[in-house]
Amino acid sequence: AQSVTQxxxxxxxxxxxxxxxxxxxxSSVPPYLFWYVQYPNQGLQLLLKYTSAATxxxxxxxxxxxxxxxxxxxxxxxxxxxxxxxxxxxxAVSGGNNNDMRFGAGTRLTVKP
Amino acid sequence: NAGVTQxxxxxxxxxxxxxxxxxxxxxxxNSMYWYRQDPGMGLRLIYYSASEGTTDKGEVPNGYNVSRxxxxxxxxxxxxxAPSQTSVxxxxxxxxxxYSYEQYFGPGTRLTVT
Numbered sequence: 001a002q003s004v005t006q007x008x009x010x011x012x013x014x015x016x017x018x019x020x021x022x023x024x025x026x027s028s029v030p031p032y033l034f035w036y037v038q039y040p041n042q043g044l045q046l047l048l049k050y051t052s053a054a055t056x057x058x059x060x061x062x063x064x065x066x067x068x069x070x071x072x073x074x075x076x077x078x079x080x081x082x083x084x085x086x087x088x089x090x091x092a093v094s095g096g097n098n099n100d101m102r103f104g105a106g107t108r109l110t111v112k113p
Numbered sequence: 114n115a116g117v118t119q120x121x122x123x124x125x126x127x128x129x130x131x132x133x134x135x136x137x138x139x140x141x142x143n144s145m146y147w148y149r150q151d152p153g154m155g156l157r158l159i160y161y162s163a164s165e166g167t168t169d170k171g172e173v174p175n176g177y178n179v180s181r182x183x184x185x186x187x188x189x190x191x192x193x194x195a196p197s198q199t200s201v202x203x204x205x206x207x208x209x210x211x212y213s214y215e216q217y218f219g220p221g222t223r224l225t226v227t
Contacts, residue, residue, distance in 0.1 A: 009153065034215060043117070043203055043218035044156075090155060101216065103155035 002027035002093045006104035014112045019063075019078040021107045023091035026072065033074040034092040034101075035065055044090060050074060061085070086111045115139055117219035119204050125225045126194045134189040134222050136204030144207045145187035146171075146216065147179060149200040156203065162187055194226045 007022040025031055032051050036044040048059025055067045061084075065076045074091060088108045094101040120135045138145065143164050148156040158171030162181040176198060178190045187206075191198060201223050205216040 004155075036218075041221075043220045044205075044216075045218070046215045049215055101158070103157075105153055105155045 002029075002031060002095045002100070002102055004091050004093045004102055004104040006089075006091050006107050008107055009105065010108050010110065012110040012112060013081045015083055016080050019076070019081045019085065019109065021076040021089050021091075021109065023065075023074045023076065023104060024072050025074060025091070025093045027093055027095045029095040032094045033065075033067060034094070035059065035063070035074075035076050036090045036092060036103075037061075038088045038090065038106075040087075047076070047089075081109075081111045083111050083113065085109060117204055117206055117217050119202075119219040119222050121222060122220065123223050125227065126191075127227055128195060130194050131190065131192050132194065132224075133191075134202055134204075134224075135186070136188065136219060137186045138204075138206040138217070139185065140206060140208075140217065141184070142206035142208050142217075143184070144214075145181065146205040146207075147177070147187070147189045148203045148205065149173065149198075150203060150221075151200050159189065159202075191224075194224075196226045198224065199226045200224060 003026045005024045034049045035047040038044050048057045050067045058064045063078045088106045090106050091104040117138045146161045147159040157173045160179040162168045165184045180188045201221050203221050204219040207214040207216045
Protein backbone atom coordinates (compact mmCIF):
# COMPACT_ATOMS: atom_id res chain seq x y z
CA ALA A 1 0.00 0.00 0.00
CA GLN A 2 1.08 3.56 -0.53
CA SER A 3 0.87 6.63 1.66
CA VAL A 4 1.68 10.30 1.65
CA THR A 5 2.95 12.62 4.36
CA GLN A 6 2.64 16.36 3.95
CA UNK A 7 4.97 18.25 6.28
CA UNK A 8 3.27 21.29 7.75
CA UNK A 9 -0.48 21.68 7.97
CA UNK A 10 -0.14 25.46 7.58
CA UNK A 11 2.38 27.47 5.59
CA UNK A 12 2.41 31.26 5.49
CA UNK A 13 4.44 33.30 3.01
CA UNK A 14 4.57 36.91 1.93
CA UNK A 15 3.40 37.92 -1.52
CA UNK A 16 6.32 37.55 -3.92
CA UNK A 17 8.17 35.03 -1.74
CA UNK A 18 9.03 31.44 -2.61
CA UNK A 19 6.36 28.84 -1.96
CA UNK A 20 7.57 25.40 -0.83
CA UNK A 21 5.08 22.73 0.17
CA UNK A 22 6.57 19.41 1.21
CA UNK A 23 5.37 15.93 0.33
CA UNK A 24 6.98 12.57 1.04
CA UNK A 25 5.53 9.33 -0.22
CA UNK A 26 5.76 5.65 0.43
CA SER A 27 5.00 3.14 -2.28
CA SER A 28 5.89 -0.48 -2.98
CA VAL A 29 5.58 0.08 -6.74
CA PRO A 30 6.76 2.95 -8.97
CA PRO A 31 4.41 5.72 -7.91
CA TYR A 32 2.31 8.17 -9.82
CA LEU A 33 2.19 11.42 -7.86
CA PHE A 34 -0.22 14.31 -7.96
CA TRP A 35 -0.70 17.75 -6.47
CA TYR A 36 -4.23 19.10 -6.19
CA VAL A 37 -5.43 22.52 -5.05
CA GLN A 38 -8.69 23.25 -3.25
CA TYR A 39 -10.07 26.75 -3.06
CA PRO A 40 -12.64 27.54 -0.34
CA ASN A 41 -15.94 25.73 -0.80
CA GLN A 42 -14.82 24.06 -4.01
CA GLY A 43 -13.71 20.65 -5.17
CA LEU A 44 -10.12 19.62 -5.87
CA GLN A 45 -8.40 20.74 -9.06
CA LEU A 46 -5.31 19.08 -10.51
CA LEU A 47 -2.17 21.25 -10.41
CA LEU A 48 0.29 18.74 -11.84
CA LYS A 49 1.17 15.06 -12.00
CA TYR A 50 4.26 12.89 -12.20
CA THR A 51 3.94 9.82 -14.39
CA SER A 52 7.63 8.88 -14.83
CA ALA A 53 8.18 10.85 -18.05
CA ALA A 54 10.29 13.62 -16.44
CA THR A 55 11.37 14.23 -12.87
CA UNK A 56 10.65 17.98 -12.99
CA UNK A 57 6.98 18.54 -13.64
CA UNK A 58 5.45 21.90 -14.51
CA UNK A 59 1.82 22.58 -13.70
CA UNK A 60 -0.73 25.33 -13.88
CA UNK A 61 -0.44 28.76 -12.26
CA UNK A 62 3.38 28.69 -12.24
CA UNK A 63 3.73 25.71 -9.90
CA UNK A 64 6.23 22.92 -10.40
CA UNK A 65 7.34 19.83 -8.50
CA UNK A 66 10.40 17.62 -8.62
CA UNK A 67 10.30 13.86 -8.13
CA UNK A 68 13.28 12.66 -6.10
CA UNK A 69 13.30 8.91 -5.78
CA UNK A 70 16.28 8.83 -3.42
CA UNK A 71 14.45 11.11 -0.99
CA UNK A 72 10.95 9.70 -1.74
CA UNK A 73 9.82 13.29 -2.11
CA UNK A 74 7.64 15.32 -4.45
CA UNK A 75 7.77 18.87 -3.12
CA UNK A 76 5.70 21.63 -4.72
CA UNK A 77 7.28 25.02 -5.43
CA UNK A 78 6.44 28.38 -6.93
CA UNK A 79 9.09 31.11 -7.24
CA UNK A 80 6.81 34.02 -6.37
CA UNK A 81 3.60 33.73 -4.36
CA UNK A 82 0.47 35.60 -5.38
CA UNK A 83 -2.52 36.40 -3.20
CA UNK A 84 -4.63 34.14 -5.41
CA UNK A 85 -2.48 31.14 -4.42
CA UNK A 86 -4.07 31.06 -0.96
CA UNK A 87 -5.78 27.66 -0.80
CA UNK A 88 -5.36 24.16 0.54
CA UNK A 89 -2.97 21.86 -1.30
CA UNK A 90 -3.07 18.09 -1.33
CA UNK A 91 -0.41 15.65 -2.40
CA ALA A 92 -1.60 12.24 -3.58
CA VAL A 93 0.03 8.96 -4.59
CA SER A 94 -1.32 6.19 -6.78
CA GLY A 95 0.23 2.81 -7.39
CA GLY A 96 -1.02 -0.50 -8.64
CA ASN A 97 -4.35 0.74 -9.85
CA ASN A 98 -6.25 3.97 -10.02
CA ASN A 99 -8.61 2.87 -7.31
CA ASP A 100 -5.97 3.15 -4.64
CA MET A 101 -5.11 6.85 -4.69
CA ARG A 102 -4.10 8.06 -1.25
CA PHE A 103 -4.17 11.70 -0.23
CA GLY A 104 -2.10 13.57 2.29
CA ALA A 105 -3.76 15.53 5.09
CA GLY A 106 -3.32 18.79 3.20
CA THR A 107 -1.35 22.02 3.66
CA ARG A 108 -3.15 25.31 3.97
CA LEU A 109 -1.21 28.11 2.27
CA THR A 110 -1.72 31.68 3.46
CA VAL A 111 -0.26 34.57 1.45
CA LYS A 112 0.34 37.82 3.33
CA PRO A 113 0.30 41.17 1.52
CA ASN B 114 -19.37 20.42 -20.50
CA ALA B 115 -20.25 20.47 -16.79
CA GLY B 116 -17.62 17.92 -15.65
CA VAL B 117 -18.66 16.30 -12.36
CA THR B 118 -21.86 17.53 -10.71
CA GLN B 119 -23.18 16.71 -7.25
CA UNK B 120 -26.51 17.26 -5.55
CA UNK B 121 -27.38 18.53 -3.04
CA UNK B 122 -24.74 21.11 -2.07
CA UNK B 123 -25.80 21.16 1.58
CA UNK B 124 -27.85 18.82 3.75
CA UNK B 125 -28.76 18.58 7.41
CA UNK B 126 -30.03 15.25 8.72
CA UNK B 127 -31.14 13.98 12.08
CA UNK B 128 -29.56 10.83 13.47
CA UNK B 129 -31.20 7.78 11.94
CA UNK B 130 -32.49 9.50 8.82
CA UNK B 131 -31.49 8.29 5.37
CA UNK B 132 -30.48 10.12 2.23
CA UNK B 133 -28.87 9.65 -1.16
CA UNK B 134 -26.13 11.84 -2.58
CA UNK B 135 -26.20 12.07 -6.35
CA UNK B 136 -23.23 12.37 -8.70
CA UNK B 137 -23.03 12.57 -12.47
CA UNK B 138 -20.19 13.07 -14.96
CA UNK B 139 -20.33 13.97 -18.63
CA UNK B 140 -16.74 13.08 -19.58
CA UNK B 141 -17.47 9.47 -20.56
CA UNK B 142 -15.17 8.24 -17.78
CA ASN B 143 -15.16 4.61 -16.75
CA SER B 144 -14.24 5.02 -13.09
CA MET B 145 -16.08 6.95 -10.38
CA TYR B 146 -15.34 7.49 -6.69
CA TRP B 147 -16.85 8.74 -3.46
CA TYR B 148 -14.62 10.38 -0.86
CA ARG B 149 -15.19 12.05 2.46
CA GLN B 150 -13.09 14.98 3.64
CA ASP B 151 -12.57 15.64 7.31
CA PRO B 152 -10.33 18.33 8.83
CA GLY B 153 -6.70 17.23 9.11
CA MET B 154 -7.37 13.88 7.40
CA GLY B 155 -7.29 14.67 3.73
CA LEU B 156 -9.65 12.67 1.53
CA ARG B 157 -10.56 9.10 2.30
CA LEU B 158 -12.10 6.75 -0.25
CA ILE B 159 -15.51 5.37 0.68
CA TYR B 160 -16.45 3.36 -2.43
CA TYR B 161 -15.45 3.27 -6.04
CA SER B 162 -16.71 1.89 -9.32
CA ALA B 163 -14.10 0.85 -11.86
CA SER B 164 -16.70 0.42 -14.58
CA GLU B 165 -20.44 0.36 -15.11
CA GLY B 166 -21.96 -2.49 -13.15
CA THR B 167 -19.14 -2.88 -10.62
CA THR B 168 -18.57 -1.34 -7.20
CA ASP B 169 -15.96 -1.98 -4.51
CA LYS B 170 -15.23 -0.85 -0.99
CA GLY B 171 -12.59 1.72 -0.28
CA GLU B 172 -10.90 2.70 2.95
CA VAL B 173 -13.99 3.73 4.98
CA PRO B 174 -17.12 1.97 3.61
CA ASN B 175 -19.01 1.26 6.84
CA GLY B 176 -22.41 2.94 7.01
CA TYR B 177 -22.62 3.62 3.27
CA ASN B 178 -23.92 1.94 0.13
CA VAL B 179 -23.47 2.88 -3.51
CA SER B 180 -25.12 2.33 -6.85
CA ARG B 181 -23.57 2.74 -10.27
CA UNK B 182 -26.79 3.48 -12.11
CA UNK B 183 -25.16 3.79 -15.55
CA UNK B 184 -21.86 5.05 -16.92
CA UNK B 185 -22.69 8.65 -15.99
CA UNK B 186 -24.18 8.32 -12.51
CA UNK B 187 -22.88 7.04 -9.18
CA UNK B 188 -24.92 7.56 -6.02
CA UNK B 189 -23.99 7.25 -2.34
CA UNK B 190 -26.60 6.28 0.23
CA UNK B 191 -26.60 6.70 3.98
CA UNK B 192 -29.20 4.29 5.34
CA UNK B 193 -29.15 5.47 8.95
CA UNK B 194 -27.13 8.62 9.39
CA ALA B 195 -24.86 9.06 12.42
CA PRO B 196 -23.09 12.19 13.72
CA SER B 197 -19.76 10.58 12.74
CA GLN B 198 -20.86 10.91 9.12
CA THR B 199 -20.84 14.69 9.34
CA SER B 200 -18.36 15.56 6.61
CA VAL B 201 -17.86 16.97 3.15
CA UNK B 202 -18.46 14.38 0.46
CA UNK B 203 -16.77 14.53 -2.92
CA UNK B 204 -17.49 12.54 -6.02
CA UNK B 205 -14.74 12.10 -8.61
CA UNK B 206 -14.25 10.38 -11.94
CA UNK B 207 -11.31 9.27 -14.04
CA UNK B 208 -10.73 8.03 -17.55
CA UNK B 209 -9.73 4.45 -16.97
CA UNK B 210 -7.95 1.78 -15.01
CA UNK B 211 -4.46 3.06 -15.77
CA TYR B 212 -3.35 4.71 -12.56
CA SER B 213 -1.77 7.61 -14.40
CA TYR B 214 -5.21 9.06 -14.95
CA GLU B 215 -5.96 12.00 -12.73
CA GLN B 216 -9.29 12.26 -11.00
CA TYR B 217 -11.76 15.06 -11.64
CA PHE B 218 -13.75 16.24 -8.65
CA GLY B 219 -17.22 17.62 -8.13
CA PRO B 220 -17.90 20.66 -5.92
CA GLY B 221 -18.85 18.60 -2.87
CA THR B 222 -21.82 18.06 -0.56
CA ARG B 223 -21.63 19.41 2.98
CA LEU B 224 -23.53 17.05 5.26
CA THR B 225 -24.30 17.70 8.91
CA VAL B 226 -25.87 14.99 11.06
CA THR B 227 -27.34 16.19 14.36
